[in-house]
Amino acid sequence: MSELAVNATDLHKTYSMGKVPLHVLRGVSFSVKKGEFVCIVGASGSGKSTLLHLVGLVDKADKGRIFLDGTDIGKLPNRRRNRMRCGEVGFVFQFYHLLPELTVMENTLLPSMVDSSAVGWVGRRRHRRTQAAKLLERLGLGERLKHRPKELSGGERQRVAIARAMINSPGLLLADEPTGNLDSKTGGRILDLLRRFNQETGQTIVMVTHDSALASQADRVLHLLDGRLNG
């Protein structure tokens, strides 16, 4: 067990687009304590998503190490990486990425289905469903359990995405511009929700945004500039 939810040192990431390599992250180091709400701010194209993807095990760094709750994720076999993605990290994407065929409830339950075998799922289903219903209730979606994503507004969709990220009670919640596609009022509500999660249950949150006004609500704000982070 570690004090730090995230501890990243000297992260590098280069994209080779055509002949010119694009050095997006040039030695990023930062750490997040458990229970902290950290915001990473940077201009569009500065590499915020890239950084979050590295931390969220969606992508791999070219260089540098990342410890999640004390575990060096660079050295994990694929199986463990998958387990961590599913159980220990919750990811909220800018574009929601809900599955259109599934209802709100089913979208929310998806990570816990990924987590279990068919047999295991049958046993746990009841419990998981009530859990999901509670969570969605808390996010103000209690009435929309059976709806499909296309019947929801942007703010509602993002709240479903948050529910999905939270369903497995991950140690770390990563949010990539969760308000980026929303009007400021709806975006404000989303941020309030995250804030509440952080305060009420001590949820560790790393949020990325290009909006410094939103960022000011966080415990700590980091700036991503020229491939480096400054506190």
Place this chain on the structure above:
Amino acid sequence: MYKLFLCLRYLRSKVLAYFAVLSVAVCVFMLLLVVSVMNGFLEQIERAAKGLHGDVVIESATLSGLGMYDELSAELKEIPEVEAATPFILTFGIIRIPGTDYRQTVQVAGVRLAERAVVSDFEEGLFVQQGVEEPTWDPSVEKVLARLNKESDRTQAIIDGLAGGGGMPESPEDADMVRRLRSALGFQADAAFKLERALEYSEELRRIEQQLEQASSDSTDPEIVELAERRDELLQRSIHPPKYRMILGLGIPGLSFRMPDGRTVRMVSPGHEVELVLAPLGRRMAMADIAPNRAMFTVIDDVTTDVWSVDKNIVYAPFETLQELNNMSAEYSADDPTEVAVPSRCSAIHVKVAPGLTDERELRGIRDKVRGVVADFEHRNPGATGPGVSVQTWRERQRDVIAPIEKQRTLTVIMFTIMSSAMVFLILVIFYSIVVQKTREIGLLKALGASHGGVAGIFLGYGAAVGVVGSIIGTIGGYYFVKHINPIQDWVDDAFGFRVWERDVFMFERIPNQVDWQAAGIIVAGAIVAGLLGAIIPAIRAAKMQPVEALRYE
């Protein structure tokens, strides 16, 4: 869990998936139909071949035939797997109806009825003695008459159906049919009259026979002479004794006819008299010496084997009678009239094996045992069975007929299987496009912790599910189509005047309508495998997708 869940959900909500399911269903339907009909056809032919020959056939290479068949049969029955053996004669002849212009060439089979019923399903197709375990050449006349009267009622009902109220139907075809039916009814009435008369005389005949027997020796007594004369007179007017009875194949041209809807109407029926003329070929003689043998018979029954080519050709007579007519009876030594010079003979011995031993390999084993017994028998009774005796299983015997059809079936099935395998590519294309459409969702699943195998599993499961659902639909459709294939053909014939199945071509009355469930199992398994095969490449493609790429953009 999500794999199952998602592949079922995709199956339900993707229109493209419906097309994949449909293509599988069509292929399963098509294959099931083709295989069922082809196998059914083959099975019918096999059953017919078996009905004609029993399981194992011992046959003489010459027209002189096999001698000592009863002794040989007794020895054959010692083989534990052999249940029965019966002699059989097959030759050619002409039947004639006295007092008419009717003549028809036929094949004449000499059979022992009760044994025939053991060796084959012959009794199932009988008209009067249908299903009787031990049919005889001498069924009670009352029974024959009762059956014939029922048949007349049926004929009358058909007439009433066509021409209600005794008038004539409007259409010339129907009117013609009614005329034919009325004439058939007249024929049936003649037959019934003969049977009734036979019944009437039977009592008196029996009494006279008794008296004659008691009086016996003295044949000059005028009273006895009178009795004998009376007997002959009664016999003349009655039906022929059991020795001269005949069973007609229901389909001999001119003796019955078929209505357009497939119903058969009998004209010459039990009770009628038929003359059989044949050239006796069962004994070696100079061509110039061959004089036809002839005898009068009473038709006592008719039979259908479901094989058109058999039913339209063969009439059946008592084995011993035909043996005599065909000069196959025993010949005695010129010096000593009690010494048998040449034993009585048959054309073939039909052997029936114990039930359950239907497999060709098992049958061949039994055939070899039969061969052994025959060889041993010949060794002990030199010359008894004559030269060139062959022992074959029914399948070997009918190889000329069965083998080409088997080959044809195999070829057809292969062709259809190749055609159906196109569905693999169809599924591949459909799934590939689904995978491309779902790039972002696949990326998301991976970001949520789904493994490569898991993502591939969704699409493999999806493919299998398409196979299963398509198979179920195709099998149900195929089942109903095959079950009702004959009415469907009749309907097509009615509506478009187009018939695929002609009994003259395919030998059988009806298209086989039994679903071959074993084949269905294989087809369904094949369809599921095809679904999986089609899904493999898209599944690999999905598994290889990198989540980041997919997730970065809207």
